[in-house]
Amino acid sequence: MKVLIVGSGGREHAIAWKVAQSPRAEEIYCAPGNAGIEEYAQCVDIGAMEFEKLADFAQEKGIDLTIIGMDDPLVGGIVDVFEDRGLRVFGPRKNAAILEGSKAFSKDLMKKYGIPTAAYENFDDPQKALAYLETARFPIVLKADGLALGKGVLICNTLQEAQEGVRSIMMDKKFGSAGNTMVIEEFMTGREVSVLSYVDGKTIKTMTSAQDHKRAQDGDQGLNTGGMGTFSPSPFYTKEVDEFCKSHIYQATVDAMAKEGREFKGIIFFGLMLTKDGPRVLEYNARFGDPEAQVVLPRMKNDILEVMEACVDGTLDQVDLQFEDNAAVCVVLASDGYPVSYEKGYVIRGLENFKDKDGYYVFHAGTKKTDKGIVTNGGRVLGVTAKGKDLKEARANAYEAVKLVEFDNKYYRHDIGKAIDEA
Numbered sequence: 001m002k003v004l005i006v007g008s009g010g011r012e013h014a015i016a017w018k019v020a021q022s023p024r025a026e027e028i029y030c031a032p033g034n035a036g037i038e039e040y041a042q043c044v045d046i047g048a049m050e051f052e053k054l055a056d057f058a059q060e061k062g063i064d065l066t067i068i069g070m071d072d073p074l075v076g077g078i079v080d081v082f083e084d085r086g087l088r089v090f091g092p093r094k095n096a097a098i099l100e101g102s103k104a105f106s107k108d109l110m111k112k113y114g115i116p117t118a119a120y121e122n123f124d125d126p127q128k129a130l131a132y133l134e135t136a137r138f139p140i141v142l143k144a145d146g147l148a149l150g151k152g153v154l155i156c157n158t159l160q161e162a163q164e165g166v167r168s169i170m171m172d173k174k175f176g177s178a179g180n181t182m183v184i185e186e187f188m189t190g191r192e193v194s195v196l197s198y199v200d201g202k203t204i205k206t207m208t209s210a211q212d213h214k215r216a217q218d219g220d221q222g223l224n225t226g227g228m229g230t231f232s233p234s235p236f237y238t239k240e241v242d243e244f245c246k247s248h249i250y251q252a253t254v255d256a257m258a259k260e261g262r263e264f265k266g267i268i269f270f271g272l273m274l275t276k277d278g279p280r281v282l283e284y285n286a287r288f289g290d291p292e293a294q295v296v297l298p299r300m301k302n303d304i305l306e307v308m309e310a311c312v313d314g315t316l317d318q319v320d321l322q323f324e325d326n327a328a329v330c331v332v333l334a335s336d337g338y339p340v341s342y343e344k345g346y347v348i349r350g351l352e353n354f355k356d357k358d359g360y361y362v363f364h365a366g367t368k369k370t371d372k373g374i375v376t377n378g379g380r381v382l383g384v385t386a387k388g389k390d391l392k393e394a395r396a397n398a399y400e401a402v403k404l405v406e407f408d409n410k411y412y413r414h415d416i417g418k419a420i421d422e423a
Contacts, residue, residue, distance in 0.1 A: 002062055003019055004057070006031055006078070008033055014293040015297070022306075029043075030044065031048065031054060034364045034366070034367050051081040065308065074092060074266075075286070090312055099262075114248075120186070141156070144175045144178040146176075146180070148179075151224050169182055189276075194209065195269075197270065200316035202254065204316075208296055208300075219415065229330050230330045231328070231395065267286065267287050271284070290365070294383045307321065326389055327387065327394040330398065333383075334412060335378070338411065344377050350404050354401075359397070395416070
């Protein structure tokens with residue numbers, strides 16, 4: 001098979017690595033890719049939002065399957081463009097990717113079909129949002145409706161903070177058009193868990209659980225980021241939680257989308273909050289999480305191409321999805337100053353230390369190949385992942401692996417997976 005992967009981050013590197021393990025993969029391309037993905041794929045200088053150019057390339061090269069890694073092109077309708085050309089593509093169409101593309105849509109969907117989530121109200125008028133806050137209970141959560149690189153969520157402890165948040169999102173347009181509409185929802189407390197799933201329009205198969213760390217600094221302090229590290233599985237995702245979610249959340253979401261005429265094929269990422277009243281949906285994503293993919297895919301036993309083709313063909317019910325009985329931890333190495341301001345262009349040293357090191361992986365997120373070597377080219381630079389027989393061993397291995405690679409301005413959290421000590 002000839003495979004094209006669309007995207008350039010750590011998620012796409014993890015996908016490329018997994019695709020390269022398939023005996024069915026003959027040629028792999030990635031657009032635009034990054035310096036790490038080049039080990040497995042031929043990188044192509046086409047942007048992820050250049051739909052027609054990407055489709056032209058897929059036709060010219062005779063690509064058998066295109067995998068869309070990123071949220072922006074999915075929400076923008078890249079799958080529709082490829083399908084209109086008769087090209088096989090993995091990911092939801094535009095009318096299904098709205099599950100991630102509009103938080104207001106997803107909240108309304110959950111309310112309509114009785115899928116457990118936080119109480120909320122949607123607003124497209126900032127003055128009405130400000131008036132609503134006058135009678136609200138705090139803390140409270142403000143969410144930009146559209147895509148905001150994982151940063152469009154504000155937790156506000158006071159009325160003043162919330163008022164500033166409304167102005168920032170809806171009036172100052174901090175997140176651009178993503179803030180034209182805003183969701184205000186109740187603040188839920190509990191453990192956060194991420195569960196990714198494969199979906200073929202009617203059947204859903206969930207992957208192993210994971211837990212992300214969104215805040216930039218140790219102790220869950222600082223600003224929200226795209227993710228500073230993950231571990232898998234989550235010890236808080238018990239058999240009882242799994243059974244509840246299968247009964248009330250997972251299949252219910254797939255069925256709801258089908259009833260709305262928005263058949264979903266691809267990945268549904270369920271962001272869950274395990275509250276004292278049971279699991280609730282925090283958010284949906286319409287693609288692999290990043291860095292969740294970097295701990296989930298190394299534990300997946302199946303040939304990823306077979307699973308993805310089953311999603312495209314509607315035969316996922318015939319797949320026995322399996323994961324290793326172990327654990328994985330990913331620590332993100334970022335540029336100091338992320339997610340606000342940071343410098344790029346520092347040479348990365350020690351990447352060769354991961355060669356032939358079984359159970360240890362380094363996934364590139366923001367890197368670039370230059371005459372000086374591979375250099376930093378983003379806020380999140382690398383995802384260092386290690387496996388172990390259990391979470392404690394995987395965590396110890398991951399932090400040992402962090403020492404194998406260096407670059408000036410290197411920054412990372414020291415408490416990824418620390419919650420496992422409390423399990």
